[in-house]
Amino acid sequence: MTHKRKIIIIGAGLGGLSAAIHLQHNGYDVIIFESNADAGGRANILRENGFSFDTGPTLLNYPFVFENLFSYAGKQFYDYISLLPVDPSVSFFWPDKTVFTLSSDIQFFIRECERLKPGSESSLLKFYADNSFKFNLSFEKLVPKNADSYLKWLSGVKLSSLLKLGLFRSMYGELNKYFKNRYICEALGSYGMYLGGSPFALPGIFSILPYGELAHGLYLPKGGIYGLVQGIEKLAFELGVNIVKNSPVRKIIISGNSVKGVELASGELVQSDIVISNVDAPTTINELIDKKYSQNSVLPKKLLMTPSVITYYLGVKGIGGNFPHHSIYLPENYKSTFEDLFQRYQIPEEIPFYVSVPTATDPSLAPPGHSIFFILVPVPLLNQPGDINWSETVDKIEKQFQKRINLYGFNINQKDIIVKKVLTPLDWQNKFGLYKGSAFGAAHTFFQMGPGRIKNYHPKIKGLFFTGASTTPGTGLPMVVLSGKMTSDRVQQYVC
Numbered sequence: 001m002t003h004k005r006k007i008i009i010i011g012a013g014l015g016g017l018s019a020a021i022h023l024q025h026n027g028y029d030v031i032i033f034e035s036n037a038d039a040g041g042r043a044n045i046l047r048e049n050g051f052s053f054d055t056g057p058t059l060l061n062y063p064f065v066f067e068n069l070f071s072y073a074g075k076q077f078y079d080y081i082s083l084l085p086v087d088p089s090v091s092f093f094w095p096d097k098t099v100f101t102l103s104s105d106i107q108f109f110i111r112e113c114e115r116l117k118p119g120s121e122s123s124l125l126k127f128y129a130d131n132s133f134k135f136n137l138s139f140e141k142l143v144p145k146n147a148d149s150y151l152k153w154l155s156g157v158k159l160s161s162l163l164k165l166g167l168f169r170s171m172y173g174e175l176n177k178y179f180k181n182r183y184i185c186e187a188l189g190s191y192g193m194y195l196g197g198s199p200f201a202l203p204g205i206f207s208i209l210p211y212g213e214l215a216h217g218l219y220l221p222k223g224g225i226y227g228l229v230q231g232i233e234k235l236a237f238e239l240g241v242n243i244v245k246n247s248p249v250r251k252i253i254i255s256g257n258s259v260k261g262v263e264l265a266s267g268e269l270v271q272s273d274i275v276i277s278n279v280d281a282p283t284t285i286n287e288l289i290d291k292k293y294s295q296n297s298v299l300p301k302k303l304l305m306t307p308s309v310i311t312y313y314l315g316v317k318g319i320g321g322n323f324p325h326h327s328i329y330l331p332e333n334y335k336s337t338f339e340d341l342f343q344r345y346q347i348p349e350e351i352p353f354y355v356s357v358p359t360a361t362d363p364s365l366a367p368p369g370h371s372i373f374f375i376l377v378p379v380p381l382l383n384q385p386g387d388i389n390w391s392e393t394v395d396k397i398e399k400q401f402q403k404r405i406n407l408y409g410f411n412i413n414q415k416d417i418i419v420k421k422v423l424t425p426l427d428w429q430n431k432f433g434l435y436k437g438s439a440f441g442a443a444h445t446f447f448q449m450g451p452g453r454i455k456n457y458h459p460k461i462k463g464l465f466f467t468g469a470s471t472t473p474g475t476g477l478p479m480v481v482l483s484g485k486m487t488s489d490r491v492q493q494y495v496c
């Protein structure tokens with residue numbers, strides 16, 4: 001009888017689970033060590049008093065990526081997970097009371113754009129056509145491609161097509177080509193925040209982010225984002241992946257220039273000549289590998305990370321009034337707010353807020369007659385601003401938030417708040433191993449994309465691989481699922 005080759009994965013985030021599914025399906029014997037009690041990583045769950053809060057992600061895009069994950073393993077995504085469409089998708093609010101709402105219903109969206117900028121219909125249709133080209137090209141030829149040099153990465157893409165990607169213009173500049181309206185550009189440009197960059201600095205190719213959501217829809221899995229995690233974990237389990245929870249890995253064992261296994265916090269040694277770390281890649285390199293190998297580090301000299309976040313979880317009596325499922329509260333001085341966050345590394349005077357009320361779409365996440373509010377506020381990284389008193393900041397931001405929503409006639413009455421939890425950058429760092437508390441991992445600047453991004457293998461340590469948000473192709477739930485597939489491809493190439 002032949003033994004299957006054993007592979008250790010550290011961390012059961014979605015990148016780790018995806019790598020496990022791909023490899024186990026290809027005949028390997030995968031064991032995952034996860035430090036927390038639940039799988040999912042940042043996409044975790046916080047349960048209290050009958051409320052089920054998603055800890056991190058709340059927006060689900062690009063269902064085709066998840067459908068492909070299941071069909072790769074010979075299964076049907078929709079046998080495991082139900083998706084509830086969220087449409088209209090996101091509403092944006094400004095201090096001057098301007099409101100703008102996105103929708104995948106193109107007629108609705110045309111009306112919204114025409115309301116803010118009469119005559120925008122033709123440029124909107126051009127935006128759709130151009131970005132459909134960019135989106136398809138990116139997903140077919142660039143995003144899922146393991147390539148070690150720019151030449152290899154871009155080979156297969158015609159020069160004329162490359163020039164259409166907007167690589168040499170900023171994301172904001174690219175949006176402004178189509179939408180000559182401040183509010184539309186600011187709303188669509190704010191998607192850059194997920195990639196850790198200001199829309200004034202990120203490359204114009206990222207106009208595909210708002211396009212992708214408009215064209216492919218926005219969803220909430222039944223049971224919240226954790227419903228998706230549970231479906232994926234179930235698939236991994238059925239294939240035979242062994243997920244060992246409450247088992248932090250203390251270090252990766254290396255001998256010579258080869259990986260030999262891992263040492264658990266319990267002191268137990270587990271051997272394998274292939275180890276994949278799904279722990280945020282910069283954390284893996286700085287904390288799980290012996291310092292002497294850091295010289296051969298795979299990190300760029302000037303690694304840029306996405307900002308951190310403070311997240312609030314409120315379980316509230318009442319059904320949440322007329323709050324939309326997703327809303328974003330943008331500042332009056334948009335550019336200076338991004339400069340505060342990404343250049344001056346300070347908490348902006350006018351904080352932007354993202355608010356999700358998932359019970360607007362799936363009431364079963366809260367007890368009957370109750371609702372959930374999730375509030376996310378981007379803040380600098382732990383190493384950036386010097387001394388921030390997080391507990392004071394948490395209170396200050398909460399007051400700003402209440403004041404801001406009152407502007408639009410929204411209100412969350414203090415006496416109706418039954419459960420309140422807050423995660424600060426320190427919690428994000430300590431609970432999930434996020435480097436400097438960075439919520440979304442390595443930033444997506446021009447030089448941290450494709451082959452410029454942290455590689456998904458260690459070039460100097462044989463048998464050591466990475467998967468997840470800080471490595472290729474990037475951050476976000478669909479991207480880390482692709483990352484798991486790309487790392488699995490690397491491992492299989494290595495074994496051959």
Ligand SMILES: Cc1cc2nc3c(=O)[nH]c(=O)nc-3n(C[C@H](O)[C@H](O)[C@H](O)COP(=O)(O)OP(=O)(O)OC[C@H]3O[C@@H](n4cnc5c(N)ncnc54)[C@H](O)[C@@H]3O)c2cc1C
Nearest residue numbers: 011013015035041042056057058059249433468469476477
């Ligand atoms: C607040 C927030 C909001 C977000 N919103 C969205 C959104 O709306 N939509 C979207 O698509 N994306 C969103 N994202 C991004 C998305 O959550 C991430 O890109 C993705 O979940 C990262 O997955 P990963 O594979 O990198 O693993 P991670 O989620 O980072 O998981 C890594 C795992 O490793 C484990 N671990 C760490 N150290 C050890 C150790 N020493 N031993 C064993 N295990 C260890 C951790 O516990 C964790 O389970 C959000 C992220 C955050 C933080």
